[in-house]
Amino acid sequence: xxxxxxxxxxxxxxxxxxxxxxxxxxxxxxxxxxxxxxxxxxxxxxxxxxxxxxxxxxxxxxxxxxxxxxxxxxxxxxxxxxxxxxxxxxxxxxxxxxxxxxxxxxxxxxxxxxxxxxxxxxxxxxxxxxxxxxxxxxxxxxxxxxxxxxxxxxxxxxxxxxxxxxxxxxxxxxxxxxxxxxxxxxxxxxxxxxxxxxxxxxxxxxxxxxxxxxxxxxxxxxxxxxxxxxxxxxxxxxxxxxxxxxxxxxxxxxxxxxxxxxxxxxxxxxxxxxxxxxxxxxxxxxxxxxxxxxxxxxxxxxxxxxxxxxxxxxxxxxxxxxxxxxxxxxxxxxxxxxxxxxxxxxxxxxxxxxxxxxxxxxxx
Numbered sequence: 001x002x003x004x005x006x007x008x009x010x011x012x013x014x015x016x017x018x019x020x021x022x023x024x025x026x027x028x029x030x031x032x033x034x035x036x037x038x039x040x041x042x043x044x045x046x047x048x049x050x051x052x053x054x055x056x057x058x059x060x061x062x063x064x065x066x067x068x069x070x071x072x073x074x075x076x077x078x079x080x081x082x083x084x085x086x087x088x089x090x091x092x093x094x095x096x097x098x099x100x101x102x103x104x105x106x107x108x109x110x111x112x113x114x115x116x117x118x119x120x121x122x123x124x125x126x127x128x129x130x131x132x133x134x135x136x137x138x139x140x141x142x143x144x145x146x147x148x149x150x151x152x153x154x155x156x157x158x159x160x161x162x163x164x165x166x167x168x169x170x171x172x173x174x175x176x177x178x179x180x181x182x183x184x185x186x187x188x189x190x191x192x193x194x195x196x197x198x199x200x201x202x203x204x205x206x207x208x209x210x211x212x213x214x215x216x217x218x219x220x221x222x223x224x225x226x227x228x229x230x231x232x233x234x235x236x237x238x239x240x241x242x243x244x245x246x247x248x249x250x251x252x253x254x255x256x257x258x259x260x261x262x263x264x265x266x267x268x269x270x271x272x273x274x275x276x277x278x279x280x281x282x283x284x285x286x287x288x289x290x291x292x293x294x295x296x297x298x299x300x301x302x303x304x305x306x307x308x309x310x311x312x313x314x315x316x317x318x319x320x321x322x323x324x325x326x327x328x329x330x331x332x333x334x335x336x337x338x339x340x341x342x343x344x345x346x347x348x349x350x351x352x353x354x355x356x357x358x359x360x361x362x363x364x
Contacts, residue, residue: 006031006055006056006057006064006091006097006098007063007064008031008032008033008056008057008063008064008091008097008098009031009032009033009034010029010030010031010032010098011029011030011032011132011135011136012027012028012029012030013027013028013029013030013131013135017093017100017127017128017131019118019120019121019124020121020123020124021118021119021121023118025093025100025118026107026108027100027104027107028093028100028128028131029098029099029100029104030090030091030093030098030099030100030128030131030132031055031056031090031091031095031097031098031099032056032088032089032090032091032132033056033057033058033059033061033063033064033088033089033090034086034087034088034089035059035061035074035080035081035086035087036080036081036084036085036086036087037084037086038086038138039084039086041140042137042138042139042140043140043141044083044084044085044086045085045086045087045088045133045138045140045142045143046080046085046086046087046088046142046143046144046145047087047088047089047090047129047133047142047143047144047145048070048087048088048089048145048146048150049089049092049129049144049145049146049149049150049151049153049154050069050089050091050092050146050149050150051146051147051148051149051150051346051347052148052149052272052275052276052279053263053267053272054069054150055069055091055095055097056089056090056091056097056098056099057069057089057097058070058071058073058074058087058089059071059073059074059087059089069347070347070350072350072351073350073353073354074087075350075354078354078357079354079357079358079361079362080357082358083361085143088132088133088136090128090129090132092125092128092129092153092275093120093124093125093128094117094120094124094125094271094274094275094278095271095275096267096268096270096271099128101113101117101268101270101271101274102114102115102117102201102268102270102271102274103268103270103271104117114200114201114202114203114270115200115201115202115270115273116201117270117274119274119277119278120274120278121278121281122149122152122153122156122278122279122281122282123156123160125153125278126153126156126157126160126161129153129157130157130161130164141163141164141165141166142164142165142166143165143166143167143168143169143361144157144158144165144167144168144169145168145169145357146169146170146171146173147170147171147172147173147305147346147347148171148172148173148312148313148343148346149275149278149279150171151170151171151172151173152173152174152279152282152284154168154169154170154173155170155173155175155284155321156284158295158298158300158302159284159294159295159298162295162297162298162299162300165298165300166300166301167300167301167302167303167360167361168300168301168302168303169302169303169305169357169360170302170303170304170305170321171304171305171307171346171353172305172306172307172310172312172313172318172343172345172346173304173313173318173321174313174317174318174321175283175284175285175291175317175320175321175324176282176283176284176285177279177280177281177282177283178317181279181312182280184219184223184312185276185277185279185280186280187219188216188219188220188272188276189216189272189273189276189277191212191213191215191216191219192209192212192213192215192216192269192272192273193212193273194212195209195210195211195212195213196209197209197210197211197212198212198269201269201270203269208264209269210264212269213260213263213264213267213269213272214257214260214261214263214264215260216269216272217259217260217263217264217267218256218257218259218260221256221259222256223311223312223342223343224311224312224342224343224344225311225341225342225343225344226309226311226340226341226342228309228340229309229340229341229342230252232340233252234250234251234252234255235251236250237250237251237252238250238251239251239253239254290324290327291320291321291324292324292325292327292328293328294324294328295324295325295328295330296328298328298330299329299330300330301330301331301332301360301364302325302330302331302332302333303332303333303335303356303357303360304318304321304322304325304332304333304334304335305335305336305337305346305353305356306318306319306334306335306336306337307336307337307339307341307342307343307345307346307349308336308337308338308339309339309340309341309342309345310342310343310345311342311343312342312343313343315336318334319334322334331364333360335356337349337352337353337356338352339352
């Protein structure tokens, strides 16, 4: 029941791909999709970097008319479409939608890598994206757009290759993973690892850790949304009024069950584990004296979008990042979005996002 490759373009590196930990991927293939025309100068590129459960399919297209995970951001009057941008979104290395990851075949064994896949980091993900752009002949500075893990990737790109990033839009992005979010992700991984069908990562279609992956998703959904939304949306509505805990069911439980079942048919447990751990390892100030020092020499214009109900990246964390970028001498704007949707507002509040995005892209 692991994710199937989406209809997408493919790019393959002709070289080995070295990882931050010293290990090497002998092959690297990246699945990506594009929207809009590339300008003659190649200077109108916007790269979308997806979050943990995302893919290359941000928007619908002629090749794949199914709605994308950020579909409403590319409506008829969206700044990305109206501005004539060439948008690229690639499945991140370690993913399960066509890019080299745990479900890929290890050329040394002929079997899927599974849990034998190297632990990729956010920096590895950025380097793979950079290789793709190079392979596509894009050598002008680009605009980066992403939320949550995608925003973390943007910060690493700005830090390590500042001349390649003209503008950056980071939604719900902290300067580091704090112990609280590490704890939350750890129990999601525990849910997968404790499923007997996980079998050390060597599961298959006939013996798939559905229960563990569904539980991880259900835990995640609670953290992605807000108490206000759950209380307003479900209240104490009952789906099954029987009193016994094996039988009775509130509507909110039914909702979480539905979300878990949907996720199981579209995502790979090993990819979930790898991406979750990569997020734990994120600390943009690592190796530097401060967050500000991490961006020395960077001149990227930055828009930060924070969410008032975000449980995972609360406002103070983004204010810290904002202050550090200003201290580093960057031109940066922090805007607050009001929403009941919690962390997931970076996916759902596309009207607000497009308004801020349009103002930012038109300025400067």
